[in-house]
Amino acid sequence: MAPVVHLQQAVALIGRFPALAGVDLDVDAGEVVLLRGPNGAGKTTLLRACAGLVPVVSGTATVLGCDLVADRGAVRRRVGLLGHATHLDDDLSVTENVDFWSQAAGATRADGRAALERLEVATRLYDLPVRALSAGQRRRVSLAAVLARRPELWLLDEPHAGLDAAGRDVVDGLMAEAASVGATVLFASHELDRAEAVARRTVVIAGGAVQDDEVGEGHDG
Amino acid sequence: MAEAVTAPGTLRTVLSDARLVAAKDLRLELRSRVGISQVLPFALLVVLLFAFALDPDRRVLGAATPGLYWMVVLFSSVLAVGRSFGVEAEDGVLDGLRLSGLSPAGIYLGKVGALLVELLVLDLVLALAVVVFYGTDISGPVLLAAVVGTATVGIAAAGGAYGGLTARMRGRDTLLPLLLLPLLAPVLIGGTRGVEVALGRDAGPGWPWVGLLGIFALVYLTLGTLMFRPLLEDA
Numbered sequence: 001m002a003p004v005v006h007l008q009q010a011v012a013l014i015g016r017f018p019a020l021a022g023v024d025l026d027v028d029a030g031e032v033v034l035l036r037g038p039n040g041a042g043k044t045t046l047l048r049a050c051a052g053l054v055p056v057v058s059g060t061a062t063v064l065g066c067d068l069v070a071d072r073g074a075v076r077r078r079v080g081l082l083g084h085a086t087h088l089d090d091d092l093s094v095t096e097n098v099d100f101w102s103q104a105a106g107a108t109r110a111d112g113r114a115a116l117e118r119l120e121v122a123t124r125l126y127d128l129p130v131r132a133l134s135a136g137q138r139r140r141v142s143l144a145a146v147l148a149r150r151p152e153l154w155l156l157d158e159p160h161a162g163l164d165a166a167g168r169d170v171v172d173g174l175m176a177e178a179a180s181v182g183a184t185v186l187f188a189s190h191e192l193d194r195a196e197a198v199a200r201r202t203v204v205i206a207g208g209a210v211q212d213d214e215v216g217e218g219h220d221g
Numbered sequence: 222m223a224e225a226v227t228a229p230g231t232l233r234t235v236l237s238d239a240r241l242v243a244a245k246d247l248r249l250e251l252r253s254r255v256g257i258s259q260v261l262p263f264a265l266l267v268v269l270l271f272a273f274a275l276d277p278d279r280r281v282l283g284a285a286t287p288g289l290y291w292m293v294v295l296f297s298s299v300l301a302v303g304r305s306f307g308v309e310a311e312d313g314v315l316d317g318l319r320l321s322g323l324s325p326a327g328i329y330l331g332k333v334g335a336l337l338v339e340l341l342v343l344d345l346v347l348a349l350a351v352v353v354f355y356g357t358d359i360s361g362p363v364l365l366a367a368v369v370g371t372a373t374v375g376i377a378a379a380g381g382a383y384g385g386l387t388a389r390m391r392g393r394d395t396l397l398p399l400l401l402l403p404l405l406a407p408v409l410i411g412g413t414r415g416v417e418v419a420l421g422r423d424a425g426p427g428w429p430w431v432g433l434l435g436i437f438a439l440v441y442l443t444l445g446t447l448m449f450r451p452l453l454e455d456a
Contacts, residue, residue, distance in 0.1 A: 053316060073450075077322030085313025087320075091252040092245070100245050104238070104321035129252065 002065065004029050004153055004184040005050055009059035012049045019045035021208035022059065027186060032179045034199035035188040042208040043188035044083070047155040050186065051081040064152055077105065080151030082159055086142035090131035094121065094141050097130055101145040115144035120170055135162040140170075147174065154178050156187035160194060172198050238327025239334060246305060246335035255304055256339055264297040264343060265350055272354045279356075286355050287416035291409050293347055294340070295376070298405075299398045301339055302380035305332060306388040315388055319453060329449035333381040333442070340373045360421035364428065368415030371434040375408045378441035385452045407437050 005027040012020040019042050027033050035043045048054040050063050052072035061068035066075035088097045094116070102112035116126070119140040130138060139162045146154070154175065160168045175185045175198055189195035196202060196216055204212035250256050271289050275282040282289075309315045318328055348369070351357050359365055383401045387393040411434045418427030 051320060053319060073319075073454075076320045079320070081316075081320055083313060083316070085316065087313045087317030089245075089249055089308060089314060090311065091249050091308075096245075096248060100241065101317065101321065103241055104318075104323045106322060 001029065002062075003027055004031075004064055005186065006060065006062040007056075008061075010049070010056050010061045011058045012045055012054050012056050014045060014054070019054075019208055020049060020056070023205075023208070023210055025203060025210055025213075027184055029184055030179050030182050031201060032175055032185040032199045033187070034195045034202045035186065035205055036190070036192060036195070036202060037205035037211070041205040043205050044157050045208075046205065047081065047157050047186065047188060048083070050075075050153070051079050051155050052076045053081070078151060079153045079155055080146035080149050081155045081157075082139075082143055082146050083157045086130075086138050087145065088130045088138060088142055091129055093127050093129055094133070095126045097141060098145050098148060102148040105149040107148045107150065111148045111150070112144070115147040116141070118147060118170075118174070119144040120166065136164055136167055139163055140167060143171065143174070150183075152183055154183060154185040154187070156185065158189055159187055160189060160191050168194065235324050235327040235330065238323040239330035242323065242328050242331025243334035243338075246332060247338060249308060250335070250339060253308075256301065256343075260297055260300045260304070260339075261343060261346060263300060264293050264347055267293045267296065268347060268350045268354060282355055283357070284422065286351060286357055287413045287420060287422065288409075290347060290351055290416060291372075291412045294344060294373075294412075295402060295405055295409060296398075297343055297347075298340055298376045298380055299401055301336060301343070302384040302401065303394055303397050305336055305339075305380075306384035307393070310388050310393075315453075325450035325453050326446045328453070329381055329385065329445050332384070333377045333445065336377040336380055337374060340377055341370070344369050344373055357420060359419065361419040361427060364431070365416060365419035367431045368412060368419060368427065368434065371431055371438055372408050372412040372415070375434060375438035375441050376405060378438055378445050379404050379408075382441065382445035382448060382452060385449055408434065411437065 003026040005025060007023045007025045010020055010023045011018055023046060035046065037043055045054055049056055049061065049068065052068060052075045055072060056068045063075045064078050068075065087101070098112040098116060099109050102109060121137065121140050121144060125133065125137060130141065133141065159171045163171060172194070175187065178185050200216055202214045202216060203210055272282065275285065309318065352359065380401060383397060383404065387397045387400065390396055411430045414423065415427050415430035415434065417423040418425060
């Protein structure tokens with residue numbers, strides 16, 4: 001079976017700076033892969049490139065069978081990206097935000113509600129504008145919007161950031177569940193103890209390229 | 222999930238996406254009340270200031286009313302367009318839209334639809350303000366409604382395209398009027414001439430101006446629909 005993510009000497013530019021300078025990486029379906037590396041290593045750019053948001057200008061880049069060099073737009077509806085931004089409208093309520101992103105992805109409001117419940121977002125918060133939420137609560141709502149899409153490839157940038165202990169456990173469970181149903185998870189984290197317990201494989205990124213690729217004992221589908 | 226999602230690009234999908242985006246934008250406007258509490262008062266203030274400036278000679282004010290009306294509409298529209306796309310630039314919402322699976326044409330038409338509703342409300346309030354503050358008589362209300370309606374479609378269509386282009390640019394607040402206002406010069410000319418006829422200031426035919434404004438609107442809408450995908454990528 002073809003890998004879900006196949007990058008070969010992939011180069012991506014941020015302005016004129018080569019944020020990815022020849023990445024080689026294959027990720028199979030059902031894998032949970034941790035990306036680690038220092039700040040500025042290229043982890044975020046790699047995740048955004050896999051989501052089709054950052055153009056890959058040379059090399060080979062195929063995600064979920066879509067050629068990112070030829071048409072990076074085709075893969076977007078099949079991935080779920082949680083970046084540093086939450087993609088939420090401050091003035092809309094929690095449910096209005098999740099409803100919108102769910103329906104935009106072809107999911108239903110019921111999918112959105114189920115995702116909010118899975119992320120353990122308190123029902124008393126549902127009708128509040130997102131601007132009234134704490135950073136951790138916003139993160140949970142944003143993750144719920146991703147979950148409602150039921151993506152084939154999860155791309156999570158610092159998914160534990162801003163979450164309390166219970167929230168971090170929920171995220172870990174979510175990644176394991178995604179892998180168990182055949183989805184693939186690629187996530188970047190600096191919380192290595194927790195992240196390495198979740199991921200069976202750790203890819204070390206530095207200078208915009210893969211420096212090391214280690215297999216551990218975390219989850220796989 | 223991907224199998225369950227309708228393929229983008231079909232007319233039905235585009236219209237469905239447009240409805241979803243328009244509903245979201247209008248809901249956002251109702252919640253934030255920026256239009257009602259900031260854009261509308263700004264527009265009314267400018268109408269009032271023009272009245273103060275030109276009041277000593279009512280003939281000048283009367284003659285200039287159609288042009289002044291459209292100048293206020295255009296300046297206020299720039300604010301409304303900037304606001305409409307400014308909220309998308311906050312907290313990565315624009316990236317969310319690119320990832321959403323919504324068709325770019327649907328996103329564009331949805332933004333234009335919401336803008337159109339907001340601008341028509343603005344048009345109506347401004348028209349009432351002009352009648353009250355400038356003592357204007359409307360001799361051709363049907364023509365006036367047609368001129369204002371078609372011109373506003375053009376403004377919303379052009380605003381939707383340039384709003385998308387400048388959404389994530391640095392200095393977008395100053396760049397947007399620089400790009401948008403020259404593009405709207407034909408709407409200003411056509412709208413002013415049409416309103417002059419509707420107010421009885423010009424005895425010429427008014428409906429050809431409506432036709433001309435309709436052509437502008439159609440051109441802007443078509444170009445915006447076709448170009449929004451690359452605009453969204455470059456934004």
